Ligand SMILES: Nc1ncnc2c1ncn2[C@@H]1O[C@H](COP(=O)(O)OP(=O)(O)O)[C@@H](O)[C@H]1O
């Protein structure tokens with residue numbers, strides 16, 4: 395494999411119709427890369443959560459706004475960018491779903507799952523407005539020592 | 543669905559490793575669009591053939607060259623562009639695989655299959671060099687009268 | 691998602707199969723639980739053995755269902771957690787909230803106490 | 804792709820399953836046919852019933868196999884064409900080239916004539 399990433403990019407309107415497609419795509423990419431079935435499942439779920447957030451919280455289901463998903467496939471890792479056209483947000487202000495007062499809330503676990511299952515999760519403001527969520531999953535990360 | 547196309551784009555190195563992924567992606571997109579299973583199969587096969595051509599004939603398996611596949615998803619049709627970085631070619635010069643002298647040749651049926659299964663197949667020279675193969679499949683094309 | 695309904699003694703068992711994810715399937719489960727609570731059902735056992743996929747919305751629905759049933763004086767328990775659901779409940783610290791069983795007989799007995 | 808080999812009377816039946824597409828599977832079929840021809844096998848029946856996918860390379864391999872076997876004085880026939888393979892052979896005008904059968908007994912008998 396070359397050092398340049400192989401890239402799979404998806405740009406879709408803000409509708410749940412595409413969530414299954416994107417997750418299947420994620421599963422295919424991660425299995426092709428050699429991630430085991432469980433890891434593929436959790437990566438796919440993290441991507442699903444991020445796309446759902448981009449649709450609902452970012453673009454507020456406005457169908458004229460788009461969600462962009464970019465898979466960068468490297469030999470040793472997968473990097474996924476999920477872009478929305480929303481108003482951005484402060485990831486530091488998000489309540490901790492494990493705190494006693496939040497434990498029985500019906501929502502608020504999406505970002506927590508992404509952080510649990512991916513090696514790195516960053517929220518970057520996009521110059522044009524909106525949020526870029528950038529997630530990285532390394533291969534064989536267990537062998538390389540402590541997970542960050 | 544909005545009038546703007548939903549777009550799924552893939553850019554990969556010239557390697558057969560990605561052919562299965564692209565075909566699975568095609569199957570998922572066409573089934574989601576509502577094409578029946580048989581039509582999805584033939585669209586997927588046409589795309590497979592075009593990607594294989596881009597890898598072998600276009601990029602001559604040079605891994606530093608890329609193949610770009612773009613699915614434009616409209617309400618009434620799917621448009622697929624397959625781009626290579628080869629030297630281009632004259633589609634008019636391609637031998638007819640149904641001609642007696644070609645019938646028993648082991649190759650030369652890929653473009654014929656694309657033309658058989660898609661509604662429109664165009665070969666466009668790319669400004670930067672190489673070929674863009676543009677294929678269109680309409681939905682319910684049988685109901686709309688004669689296939690072009 | 692598909693929900694089969696069985697009643698054994700005083701317990702309503704919901705055999706759920708497929709995905710519990712954001713959208714239709716979450717709403718369907720929510721409505722089912724609401725109807726059971728409305729009709730006075732107190733003992734509800736969710737058989738999760740054939741649930742193939744859950745996302746954070748699915749977990750949220752389980753939490754809502756638990757709250758809903760408990761607030762009306764009933765009990766909601768889980769049967770046959772898959773390995774993945776077990777992991778999701780563990781990391782969200784919900785494993786201690788939900789009573790769960792690997793064996794249907796034991797689950798049914800637990801409602802009799 | 805997987806190729807099972809059976810011999811009935813003078814006929815070698817290859818039970819092919821999976822995909823015959825560009826790359827490994829095409830090469831595997833080619834090598835198998837070449838070995839049979841080398842070892843003097845004249846009667847070859849390809850059971851295509853479990854072939855799930857073929858592309859233009861796969862069709863090309865069938866044509867090569869046919870030419871190879873015929874040139875060495877043998878016969879290659881097809882058994883259990885799938886609907887999709889039938890369509891591919893029809894549009895490429897190869898249906899008239901290949902002798903094909905829906906019934907194994909009849910296929911075997913045809914080699915005896
Ligand atoms: N792309 C986004 N744009 C704006 N706000 C977001 C975005 N993603 C997440 N958020 C904010 O972060 C909160 C927590 O998200 P999450 O952990 O996924 O839980 P949930 O989606 O269930 O609320 C959301 O409720 C929302 O306020």
Ligand SMILES: Nc1ncnc2c1ncn2[C@@H]1O[C@H](COP(=O)(O)OP(=O)(O)O)[C@@H](O)[C@H]1O
Pocket residue numbers: 591595596599600601626628629630631636648649650651652653654673859
């Ligand atoms: N992307 C391409 N770039 C350059 N030449 C091409 C390309 N696609 C097809 N060709 C030419 O067209 C011919 C016919 O292609 P096709 O019908 O797919 O059959 P095959 O690939 O089996 O030769 C090829 O042999 C090649 O010469």
